[in-house]
Amino acid sequence: xxxxxxxxxxxxxxxxxxxxxxxxxxxxxxxxxxxxxxxxxxxxxxxxxxxxxxxxxxxxxxxxxxxxxxxxxxxxxxxxxxxxxxxxxxxxxxxxxxxxxxxxxxxxxxxxxxxxxxxxxxxxxxxxxxxxxxxxxxxxxxxxxxxxxxxxxxxxxxxxxxxxxxxxxxxxxxxxxxxxxxxxxxxxxxxxxxxxxxxxxxxxxxxxxxxxxxxxxxxxxxxxxxxxxxxxxxxxxxxxxxxxxxxxxxxxxxxxxxx
Numbered sequence: 001x002x003x004x005x006x007x008x009x010x011x012x013x014x015x016x017x018x019x020x021x022x023x024x025x026x027x028x029x030x031x032x033x034x035x036x037x038x039x040x041x042x043x044x045x046x047x048x049x050x051x052x053x054x055x056x057x058x059x060x061x062x063x064x065x066x067x068x069x070x071x072x073x074x075x076x077x078x079x080x081x082x083x084x085x086x087x088x089x090x091x092x093x094x095x096x097x098x099x100x101x102x103x104x105x106x107x108x109x110x111x112x113x114x115x116x117x118x119x120x121x122x123x124x125x126x127x128x129x130x131x132x133x134x135x136x137x138x139x140x141x142x143x144x145x146x147x148x149x150x151x152x153x154x155x156x157x158x159x160x161x162x163x164x165x166x167x168x169x170x171x172x173x174x175x176x177x178x179x180x181x182x183x184x185x186x187x188x189x190x191x192x193x194x195x196x197x198x199x200x201x202x203x204x205x206x207x208x209x210x211x212x213x214x215x216x217x218x219x220x221x222x223x224x225x226x227x228x229x230x231x232x233x234x235x236x237x238x239x240x241x242x243x244x245x246x247x248x249x250x251x252x253x254x255x256x257x258x259x
Contacts, residue, residue: 005117005157005196006079011051011256012040013078013116015069015107016085018058021252024174025185032252035180036082037259038189043080044259046198053078054253061088062103069251070107074114076256081116082192083107083156086147087123087178090139097139101146108154118156119192122147124167129177159191164206171209 014036022034040052055069062085122144126133151158161167172184194201
C-alpha cells in the first residue's frame with residue numbers, strides 16, 4: 001500500500017495518450033480540457049497555486065510514451081505525476097502485457113525516484129459499451145494486472161476504475177466509446193483528487209447514476225450501426241493505411257505553466 005500523499009504540490013506533470021490529452025472534453029476554445037487539467041485546477045483551488053505541464057499526445061502506445069515523454073517529464077522535476085496509457089496497446093495486432101507493464105513500471109519508478117507522487121488508473125472492460133470489445137477484454141484484464149503489479153512495485157497510487165460498474169455507464173463516454181466525455185473526465189479528476197486526499201474530495205465519483213438506462217432493442221441496434229459507420233470503419237481504414245493520430249503532433253502543454 002502506498003504512503004499517504006503530500007498535502008501540497010508545486011509541479012504536476014501528466015504523461016499519456018489521448019485520454020490524458022483530454023479528448024472529447026471540449027474547452028470551448030477549439031481545444032480540450034480533460035481530467036488532468038481538471039485535476040490541476042482542483043489542486044490549485046485547494047492550495048492557491050500550481051505549475052502544470054501536459055506531455056500527452058493522442059495515438060501513442062506505452063513504449064512511445066516512455067520514449068517520447070519520460071525524459072522531458074523527469075527534467076521538469078515534478079512532485080506529482082500521472083501516468084496513464086495502454087489503450088492503444090490493447091488494440092494493436094500484437095499485445096505483450098509484460099512489456100507494457102514493464103514500460104509503465106519504468107516510468108513510475110523514474111518519476112518516484114525524482115521525488116514525485118505518481119498516480120495511474122485501470123481501464124474498465126468496455127464490453128458493456130461495445131459488444132466487439134469482448135475480443136480485447138482478456139487484454140484489458142492483463143493490462144490492469146500489469147498496472148497493479150507495477151504500482152505495487154513502485155509505490156505508486158493506483159485508482160481501480162475497473163472495479164466499479166459505473167465506469168462503463170454510457171453517460172460517461174463519448175460517442176466513439178473509447179474516450180470519456182466531459183462528465184467522465186470530471187469523474188476521473190474527482191477520483192484522482194480523492195486518491196490524493198484533497199480537501200473536499202469523497203467517493204461520490206464511484207456512485208451509479210440515480211436513474212438506469214433501458215434502451216430498446218431497436219435503439220441498441222441503431223447505436224451499433226451508427227458507431228460502426230462513424231468510428232469503427234474509419235479507425236480500421238486508418239490502421240490499414242498505416243496512419244496514426246499521433247502523426248505530426250507534439251505535446252499538449254510541454255512547459256510548466258501556472259494553472
